[in-house]
Amino acid sequence: MKNRTIKVDTLARVEGEGALYLRVKGGKVADVRLNIYEPPRFFEAFLRGRQYREAPDLTARICGICPVAYQMSAVHALEDAFGINVDGPLRALRRLLYCGEWIESHTLHIYLLHAPDFLGYDDAIQMAKDHRDLVERGLQLKKAGNEIVALLGGREVHPINVRVGGFYQLPHRQDLLRLAEKLKWAREAALETVRWTAGFEFPAFAPDYEFVSLSHPDEYPFNEGRIVSSKGLNIAVREFNDHIHEQHVPHSNALHAVMPGHEIYLAGPLARFNNNFTRLSPLVQEASRAAGLPGLCRNPFQSIIVRSLEVLYACDEALRIITEYEPPAHSVIDYLPRAGIGHGCTEAPRGLLYHRYEIDETGLIRDALIVPPTAQNQKRIEADLRQFVPTQLALPKDQLTWRCEQAVRNYDPCISCATHFLKLELEYE
Amino acid sequence: MTSGATVIIGLGNDYRRDDAVGLYIARQLGTLLPSGITIHAIEQPGLSLCDLWTEAERVIIIDAVSSGAPGGTIHLLKADDHNFLCNNFRSSSHSFGLSETVALARALNQLPKRMLIYGIEGSDFSFGTGLSDEVKPAAEQVTAQIRALLNS
Numbered sequence: 001m002k003n004r005t006i007k008v009d010t011l012a013r014v015e016g017e018g019a020l021y022l023r024v025k026g027g028k029v030a031d032v033r034l035n036i037y038e039p040p041r042f043f044e045a046f047l048r049g050r051q052y053r054e055a056p057d058l059t060a061r062i063c064g065i066c067p068v069a070y071q072m073s074a075v076h077a078l079e080d081a082f083g084i085n086v087d088g089p090l091r092a093l094r095r096l097l098y099c100g101e102w103i104e105s106h107t108l109h110i111y112l113l114h115a116p117d118f119l120g121y122d123d124a125i126q127m128a129k130d131h132r133d134l135v136e137r138g139l140q141l142k143k144a145g146n147e148i149v150a151l152l153g154g155r156e157v158h159p160i161n162v163r164v165g166g167f168y169q170l171p172h173r174q175d176l177l178r179l180a181e182k183l184k185w186a187r188e189a190a191l192e193t194v195r196w197t198a199g200f201e202f203p204a205f206a207p208d209y210e211f212v213s214l215s216h217p218d219e220y221p222f223n224e225g226r227i228v229s230s231k232g233l234n235i236a237v238r239e240f241n242d243h244i245h246e247q248h249v250p251h252s253n254a255l256h257a258v259m260p261g262h263e264i265y266l267a268g269p270l271a272r273f274n275n276n277f278t279r280l281s282p283l284v285q286e287a288s289r290a291a292g293l294p295g296l297c298r299n300p301f302q303s304i305i306v307r308s309l310e311v312l313y314a315c316d317e318a319l320r321i322i323t324e325y326e327p328p329a330h331s332v333i334d335y336l337p338r339a340g341i342g343h344g345c346t347e348a349p350r351g352l353l354y355h356r357y358e359i360d361e362t363g364l365i366r367d368a369l370i371v372p373p374t375a376q377n378q379k380r381i382e383a384d385l386r387q388f389v390p391t392q393l394a395l396p397k398d399q400l401t402w403r404c405e406q407a408v409r410n411y412d413p414c415i416s417c418a419t420h421f422l423k424l425e426l427e428y429e
Numbered sequence: 430m431t432s433g434a435t436v437i438i439g440l441g442n443d444y445r446r447d448d449a450v451g452l453y454i455a456r457q458l459g460t461l462l463p464s465g466i467t468i469h470a471i472e473q474p475g476l477s478l479c480d481l482w483t484e485a486e487r488v489i490i491i492d493a494v495s496s497g498a499p500g501g502t503i504h505l506l507k508a509d510d511h512n513f514l515c516n517n518f519r520s521s522s523h524s525f526g527l528s529e530t531v532a533l534a535r536a537l538n539q540l541p542k543r544m545l546i547y548g549i550e551g552s553d554f555s556f557g558t559g560l561s562d563e564v565k566p567a568a569e570q571v572t573a574q575i576r577a578l579l580n581s
Contacts (some may be wrong), residue, residue, distance in 0.1 A: 064475075128533055
């Protein structure tokens with residue numbers, strides 16, 4: 001086959017800037033490189049020397065889509081360092097806030113970034129011209145998530161109400177009840193979203209992934225649990241760095257995460273779903289079975305259904321939390337900061353997000369480590385393409401290019417978090 | 430918000446000098462305009478921008494632009510100036526920018542009856558606060574123009 005190069009100047013519909021290089025030789029992928037050229041942002045470096053109290057708000061600035069995840073991993077790591085445990089209604093409110101972020105982040109990706117791939121549109125704006133009702137439903141559903149974040153977090157983007165030990169301010173009950181009315185609509189819309197996405201056509205592709213996520217005995221994981229994999233890993237959060245290492249590769253400004261002795265693992269919605277299916281609420285399990293996913297999904301293209309199921313879960317869980325909510329006496333628990341090292345791991349919409357802080361006796365951050373989900377999934381995206389592209393070589397070049405972009409979008413990559421448009425170069429030999 | 434109302438939206442980033450011009454003008458107008466006119470100074474526009482003009486009759490948006498014109502140049506645009514909107518306003522791969530939000534609102538038939546967009550050419554988008562000497566007079570001029578428009 002003659003040499004050919006395909007260039008897509010901007011792979012739209014991903015958060016961040018990067019490029020993809022693919023070289024095909026003799027029907028096989030000879031080289032694949034997800035090239036993240038967004039400059040490093042040095043968050044870990046400028047956290048050093050700051051007061052521990054600043055970490056949740058500073059790290060929330062890493063991402064406009066998933067700031068809650070950064071705040072949550074930060075406060076959990078710091079609370080681990082100080083030996084405190086936030087429980088009861090405060091824990092439930094944090095879970096509610098996380099529901100808001102999953103709803104808004106997943107819905108943005110489902111309706112505006114990923115669905116156009118399945119319906120054959122260049123972007124959501126073109127899709128909206130033909131499917132106005134669908135896009136309006138998506139926007140309304142996303143708004144329900146935004147309203148949770150605004151109520152619990154103080155504002156929709158980069159919330160500012162989370163602190164070590166709890167919150168700065170608690171929500172008023174009448175505001176929660178008003179939110180619940182909207183969430184009842186949102187839950188129905190989420191159910192419709194599951195039915196809608198389950199009807200899409202998916203390419204046959206199901207790698208034997210090692211799924212890595214948090215797992216909690218009693219609940220679908222947001223903030224707590226052990227780190228488990230579908231192939232035997234079962235470790236405490238504090239052991240993250242003993243098992244998962246970061247390494248620099250020349251073609252990416254985001255560090256790649258690897259787990260020595262294990263395969264190139266996958267974090268994110270598919271991993272959570274497969275590792276924790278029985279902890280989903282009965283409504284979501286039922287919707288999942290009706291969607292043709294009775295507890296296992298290995299096709300990354302079907303991640304759009306799994307995200308829809310997680311939106312349904314987040315609506316259902318948010319309503320449960322509001323119904324059972326009894327306001328605590330105080331918005332924050334008493335604690336004393338102390339020198340030490342703390343680890344925190346929570347489930348960001350795109351997967352496992354690990355923070356570690358070393359705090360000195362004056363409360364200053366001496367060292368910080370942040371391992372975002374997209375950084376962990378970089379190797380997996382490349383591995384998917386290595387395996388997927390040979391099955392698609394009969395496609396004309398433009399369609400193959402588009403399929404590759406879609407395969408990257410399966411991961412809803414937040415390249416900015418990992419280190420921002422993807423340029424795709426495809427070369428045949 | 431009542432039907433027929435005017436909404437003014439200033440966009441920008443306070444910490445990237447001239448990028449803050451939309452915020453600066455919105456805040457100025459807040460002290461000068463009669464009540465009944467809703468004014469927003471927004472640092473994170475995104476899709477929720479559409480929610481700000483639901484039921485509004487007239488929307489005035491002010492933002493910094495970078496088109497290559499001299500700093501302080503005032504571009505007066507309408508929502509259908511698609512090419513200019515797409516190419517010259519700050520956009521982000523993190524979220525929908527002004528051009529995408531206007532295009533999506535048009536596709537969803539959610540554009541207000543009248544939309545005016547003031548794009549003010551910035552000359553300094555570096556880190557820091559305060560408008561440049563070229564942009565400050567333009568900001569005062571646009572403030573006066575909008576004030577006159579709303580009093581007419």
